Amino acid sequence: MAPSTEPTRPLRSDAQRNRELLLGAARELFAERGIDVAMADIARHAGVSNGTLYNRFPTRTDLIEAVFLDRLERIVDLAGQALAVADPWQGFASYLIGVCELQADDRGFNEVAARNLADSPAARNLRAAALTGVTELLTRGARAGVLRADVTVEDLAFVIWGISRTVEITAGTAPRAWRRHLALAMDGFRAEGAHPLPEPPLPPGGVHPAPPKEN
Amino acid sequence: MAPSTEPTRPLRSDAQRNRELLLGAARELFAERGIDVAMADIARHAGVSNGTLYNRFPTRTDLIEAVFLDRLERIVDLAGQALAVADPWQGFASYLIGVCELQADDRGFNEVAARNLADSPAARNLRAAALTGVTELLTRGARAGVLRADVTVEDLAFVIWGISRTVEITAGTAPRAWRRHLALAMDGFRAEGAHPLPEPPLPPGGVHPAPPKEN
DNA sequence: CAGGAACTTGACGATGCCGTCAACTAATAG
DNA sequence: CTATTAGTTGACGGCATCGTCAAGTTCCTG
Structure with missing residues (x-):
């Protein structure tokens, strides 16, 4: 089988930026309130819609790991x-x-x-x-x-x-x-x-x- | 002030019975699933309406203590x-x-x-x-x-x-x-x-x- | 056995969260 | 500059739980 991680083309520039905003927001809220904060709160805190959050990190676990x-x-x-x-x-x-x-x-x-x-x-x-x-x-x-x-x-x-x-x-x-x-x-x-x-x-x-x- | 616990007349017989049913159900469900089980589950498990549950134990904490x-x-x-x-x-x-x-x-x-x-x-x-x-x-x-x-x-x-x-x-x-x-x-x-x-x-x-x- | 008080019922509105999707917008390749 | 694809938006339906309340039922006192 090919190397398990496919080339996975790089994110578009705005998507990459949003990804980092989300990670920052999540890092902060997780640290303060624990890993069960409402997903919507994280999105809002990142200045992004919840749709985008779910787009980048389909599950809460994905976000936590990142x-x-x-x-x-x-x-x-x-x-x-x-x-x-x-x-x-x-x-x-x-x-x-x-x-x-x-x-x-x-x-x-x-x-x-x-x-x-x-x-x-x-x-x-x-x-x-x-x-x-x-x-x-x-x-x-x-x-x-x-x-x-x-x-x-x-x-x-x-x-x-x-x-x-x-x-x-x-x-x-x-x-x-x-x-x-x-x-x-x-x-x-x-x-x-x-x-x-x-x-x-x-x-x-x-x-x-x-x-x-x-x- | 008068003694903090007022005479608190005894419960009516059916109420007393329901109280015990509720305690039994809660004991069982708490032991199995933890103290965050849905209140409605406890009531149902006791064979009683949720209204009665809230009537006897207004807050979850009351129930837990009992x-x-x-x-x-x-x-x-x-x-x-x-x-x-x-x-x-x-x-x-x-x-x-x-x-x-x-x-x-x-x-x-x-x-x-x-x-x-x-x-x-x-x-x-x-x-x-x-x-x-x-x-x-x-x-x-x-x-x-x-x-x-x-x-x-x-x-x-x-x-x-x-x-x-x-x-x-x-x-x-x-x-x-x-x-x-x-x-x-x-x-x-x-x-x-x-x-x-x-x-x-x-x-x-x-x-x-x-x-x-x-x- | 009556009548009033104690108690029960279960449907209901409120809340908060999740995850989706059709319509929109922005980046990028050519 | 345009076409196309990647990405974004936010409103929405679904779900679970909570706690309340008006109407109905059961107990108990006299």
Whole structure:
């Protein structure tokens, strides 16, 4: 078969401009109000008709992926920078803190981090990249004896998910509370004082939260 | 002023029966589909008109409180039973496991545990009771040197909140995953290997998530 | 057993969101 | 400059939920 992405001729100039207006508006509204804002609001905020919005991004998911792809890149970066930190625990910590800061700064991203969104090929690649970086981070820490040896990358999801909830609840009233939550959670990842875990880790690749039919 | 709760004459017999039908239906649907089920569904499921539902429970919150009050009682019980366990760490663990089991078994309750719902006087009382029990649980553990001394009751909310997210995401695919998450989180509460926390605890009384205006 | 109060019913209007489409407008290739 | 195709517009129909209310029914008191 031919390369999966067909040449896909470039957008007309005005369409390209509108696309960027829409992405900007979505980025902003997602960050402020979460990823469930009314589509019409996004269009209006971009100064464009809803028809155009649906034209460029047929589904809300398309829009979400386009908006948050760069966050994934940022995460890959974070993993890289964390590996550059000499002290294995510090590296591990800096990675998690970095990711959680992204969550705390952007309500939309916080929501995306909780569900397991983003299935485009681009997203998959970035995720894979992050995965190898973080795996290395974990094994390095385990070898150094600072990180418990029985945790897998999938266990980090528990931290992300948990922080996402704390951010969600405390964002308005105690915007730094998540740092305490994170510190407590991280102490649970230390080799020092680790006790056996009662349950096997999640399967590699994480959990796909099944069709998101709300009811 | 007179005692805040007026004598409030008893319901007529049919009304009382309908009230119980409604509570039963709500309990069931909340547990299965979460606390956002359509009001009309609850009424229909109870075999009653929506008018009657609104008559008995003017707001969804009224219904939620009525449905979940007994869960709060259960939590007070759990705290008591936990204190009866000789080993302080085991007691602490049994309490948290008990609460999280409630969350895992009831989608609605899991959602309620995440937000900080329930403000009726009855709920307040029960919460206060649970609070003192759990506080005792914590100080006992700290005195025994098994629980870190720098945690407060409010820190337990981080665990509950976090588990609530994990349950939410993994309920369909890995229904026991939360036990692993909880074990990791609890290891972060051990005195053994505790590192100083970067942020003060949440204010006593916890966080009131502000008006729940969705957007 | 009557009569009034308590309660129930279900249709209804209001609201808010989604996604579509026929008619219009603007970019670009030739 | 024109033809043609790409892109835009915004009104519209559909859907789901909410909460109300006038009319009808059931309970209970005297």
